Amino acid sequence: MKNPIQGMGAIFYKEVRHMRRDPMAFLFAFVMPVLQLVILGAAIDTNIRQIRTAVYDASGSSIMTDVSGSSESRAFIDRLRNSDTFRVYKYVHSDAELNEEMISGRASVGVKIPIDFDRNLLKGNQAQVLVMVDGSDSNVAGQAVNVSSSLGLDESLRRMLNTGQKNPIEIRPNVMFNPASRSPNFLLPGMMAILLLLVTVMLTAFSIVREKERGTIEQLLVTPVRPLGLMLGKILPYFVTGIVELAILLAFMRFVFQIPMHGNVLVLGLLTTGYLFVNLAIGVLVSSKANSQAEALQFCMVVMLLSIFLSGFMFPRETMPLWAYAFSYMVPATYMIKITRGVILRGAGLEQLWLNGVVLFAMGVGLLLAAAHRFKQMTV
């Protein structure tokens, strides 16, 4: 029986040389992911704050100045302004102007306090406030509706309760694991999974497709290098690349973005190896289908987009329609994101995350076998 992985060492040697001569690959493997991490971490805040708000206060006097309105209405507007959710950037003096602000998109929220606001409050009637919300961004709209409603409710309760009397029920929220609700803490562990995928799948696929394009693969096939040896020799350097990249990304998250590492790094490393197997196998499968680097890129884009949208990285999986939710179980990044968030943010260990790890390793081994099979066919 011949050594089935014969030639692996030779291929590994060659791949490492290629990488050393290719500054673009180096840039792509280590610099680009860090840049993306930095951009995402520094620029994206998923907490909705400071929504641009225009106010039309028709109550009280008819004198049109910036301090128009009655004392009651001004108190209400102050509460809006103090909420951090709204930023009142302009007072307008007619319905038409308020409408214009909304339609032009300058205001995401328009608040109109009607002429009888004070009067109704004084009489003990119900006073109304119109809150117009631009629904073109559903996240912003939802937040605006929720915060304005709770402001109204709060204000109403305050007026109904006697002095010293307390709310019958008080909610005391305890936001665990990310008490300040910092966006980087939530986004970056997920981004890490996506970046690892991007780099390892692409580099693997490209390195094999390049040999097809140049015709060097045929020269390899007449040597005693076995298909499995060729495949493993090809993916091993990118496995190492993946591990190094994991370390770099973790270091950036910990020291640049100050995201605390609550769990065990070794557990994360162990589970990541399963994920890397999956990615490398996908890379080989892509290369067995694609005949040029341009084709390979197309395949990689599909894998990427599915992973970004269906893994729970950007949008919660729970709100997906059933078919998409079911499909998301087939996306490897889904499991990896559970693992990274679990270990980094919640300090979860193998006892909580083992199932995700098992799924990834099973996927990895299965896909690698499929890849080896395809590779043998490709190379006869």
Added chain:
Amino acid sequence: MPAIETKNLTRRFGDFVAVNQASIRVEKGEVFGFLGPNGSGKTTVIKMLTGILPITEGEAWIEGLDVRTQSDTVRERIGYMSQKFSLYDDLTVLENLRFYGRAYQLKGKALAQKIEETIAANKLEKYVDRLAGRLSGGWKQRLALGCALMHEPTVLFLDEPTAGIDPVARRQLWDLLFQLSGKGITFFVTTHYMDEAERCSHLAYIYYGELIADGTPDSLRSLPEVNPPGTHRFEISAPAITTALRKAQEMALFRSATIFGRSIHALVDESVGQQELEHEMRRRGIPVEEIRPLVPTLEDAFVELSRRRQMQMEAA
């Protein structure tokens, strides 16, 4: 035991028959020239023999080993140099050698020694640390040959090894091949160059998947199809050669006529003598300068064989 033997070797791609029942026998130490137009199946035959492409039908042996079932042992005995330069441009000469040596299971001292030998044999000393992509065509081929020979194969397949390299490098490469064939290495070479074909000890000609000639250069030149009984050949020089050819082709006494350099190679009935031919051509307004009797060249042979085959195919 022949170095290479095939029986009814066939390769189909879907409905397309790339190689149809080709039977070849190449003896040990021969320099076997495999010729044919582009796309006629030369590379496909090589790919089947080297195990890159599965054989659809038929059998093939390399030094008695079945290519289909003993491919692992076959791989250790054969070397291959493909049409395109297929080493790694971004690796140095030394790194390429080191890689191929390792791919062929050489290690440690044996590897170092073999690399040194290869560098010396191909006079690559000056270029050891140069990236392979920066070498000129001739040096690239030397390096490729060096890589293909590192594991000391006994059968070497060269697919158009001299395409696109200069005449001096071409001559040097062939000298090297003969030197090696003297040591008992069998060569299977494809080429479009007739001067290279002339140097081969054994030739075969494949035309759109069909093997239509097989033998020594001399035997191919003297094939009855190339020299039909009752005909002889002349080389005719004349100014304005293309006009002359067009006029000549309208004349019934030519069996065939093609341009060869600055003259026409013509096949005419034996009954038409040299003087009669010259007279007839002048009568037609072709200003003949000189007419000489001609022994067919290999190119004449292949042109004639192709023409006949084409006529048969069109008739079928």
